[in-house]
Amino acid sequence: MEESGIATVVIGSGIFHDRLAAMKLPRTVITHFPMGRPLGAPGDFETQREVILSALDLLENTNEGGIIRKIPARYYHRKYHRGN
Amino acid sequence: MTDEQKTESLEDFKNSFSYGPRSDLNFKFLKDFSTEDAGRFFQKLLWKLGDSLDDGDFDWIVEYIVEAQARGYAGSGRFVYEDSPFMPLKKPVSQLRLALISSSGHFVEGDDPKPFGVENMSQEEAENRITDFLRAEPQLSEIPIETPEDKLRVRHGGYDVRGVRVDPNVNFPVTRLRELQADGKVGEFFPIAYSFVGACSQIRLQKHTAPRWVSMFQTNKIDAVLLVPV
Numbered sequence: 311m312e313e314s315g316i317a318t319v320v321i322g323s324g325i326f327h328d329r330l331a332a333m334k335l336p337r338t339v340i341t342h343f344p345m346g347r348p349l350g351a352p353g354d355f356e357t358q359r360e361v362i363l364s365a366l367d368l369l370e371n372t373n374e375g376g377i378i379r380k381i382p383a384r385y386y387h388r389k390y391h392r393g394n
Numbered sequence: 395m396t397d398e399q400k401t402e403s404l405e406d407f408k409n410s411f412s413y414g415p416r417s418d419l420n421f422k423f424l425k426d427f428s429t430e431d432a433g434r435f436f437q438k439l440l441w442k443l444g445d446s447l448d449d450g451d452f453d454w455i456v457e458y459i460v461e462a463q464a465r466g467y468a469g470s471g472r473f474v475y476e477d478s479p480f481m482p483l484k485k486p487v488s489q490l491r492l493a494l495i496s497s498s499g500h501f502v503e504g505d506d507p508k509p510f511g512v513e514n515m516s517q518e519e520a521e522n523r524i525t526d527f528l529r530a531e532p533q534l535s536e537i538p539i540e541t542p543e544d545k546l547r548v549r550h551g552g553y554d555v556r557g558v559r560v561d562p563n564v565n566f567p568v569t570r571l572r573e574l575q576a577d578g579k580v581g582e583f584f585p586i587a588y589s590f591v592g593a594c595s596q597i598r599l600q601k602h603t604a605p606r607w608v609s610m611f612q613t614n615k616i617d618a619v620l621l622v623p624v
Contacts, residue, residue, distance in 0.1 A: 312481035314608050317618040325463040326623070332470035334478045344456065345420065345463050346553035346624055349570070352561035358570045362620070366487045366579065369618055375480030385456050 312336055312375075319369045321361060323348040324380065336375040339365045343385040350385060357383050408432035417521060419554040420459065423466025435462055472596070483618065485581075490617035493584040494539075495607070497592025497624045498558060498565045499550030501535040506547070509533070509591070520551035524593060527551050531603055532594035537587045539568050552593035553624055565624045584616055592624055 311318050319337040322330050325345055330338050341348055341361055350357035364381055410416040412425035424432050439458065446452050483490070499520075501507055509515055510526060520527065537546070546562050548555050563570050568587050575583040588607070611619060 312479040317481045320621045329471040332474040334475045336480045347564040370487045
């Protein structure tokens with residue numbers, strides 16, 4: 311895609327860190343979240359937004375490929391599900 | 395039945411979570427654990443649950459699962475590259491046209507991609523046919539970003555879809571991206587988002603399918619793509 315002039319950024323779960331790193335992708339944001347839920351827990355809108363903003367920042371501010379940024383946010387759905 | 399047939403080994407037990415009689419896609423990685431590691435996984439899980447009875451702290455469970463999944467999927471896999479092309483962004487994110495593509499397996503109600511010609515394939519059937527999916531070329535579903543979340547459907551034989559059924563944004567963040575566009579953080583969120591079942595033939599995806607998708611993005615003058623592999 312990058313060869314065709316389209317910039318890309320990947321958001322992936324850290325459980326696939328080795329595989330994602332091996333692909334030498336242009337820009338990758340890695341979260342410490344379970345399989346199938348790379349942007350955060352269901353209903354955790356704040357974390358989902360934070361993860362996307364980090365990906366957009368990486369998109370805008372990298373000048374070379376192969377960058378992997380690990381996001382320290384915790385996967386924490388319990389407080390969001392309480393009282394629902 | 396012989397005694398041997400009636401006895402399930404720990405090997406059989408741990409493997410049964412991976413598309414076996416106890417199929418559970420959150421824990422299918424146990425198949426790739428040695429029996430010793432699988433035994434330790436269960437022993438420690440139960441021991442820590444015992445601690446939780448006394449201290450009321452269950453927060454460790456997420457970390458415990460993520461760490462175990464990470465061990466299960468450790469290693470580089472099949473696709474190792476020395477380098478890859480890089481396209482610097484030509485304008486700020488607040489001015490670009492951004493598209494979303496996820497391997498989540500979403501589609502819009504009434505626009506089922508009907509894998510292998512099957513009408514209304516269930517999640518269970520998709521899991522049962524995982525080897526067929528892994529040989530097939532992926533089908534791209536076009537999803538208008540204004541689609542109400544309750545009209546989104548998801549089916550994917552490779553991961554546990556319960557979370558994404560509660561909130562599609564956990565791997566198909568259309569609502570979050572629409573909000574970011576409304577806030578001026580993204581110039582234009584392209585009005586069609588894309589999803590496909592990532593459990594597909596990776597060779598066909600790479601050689602045949604992806605180049606077609608790239609041409610389509612070029613035709614639509616998309617500047618950048620957010621990719622979410624699941």
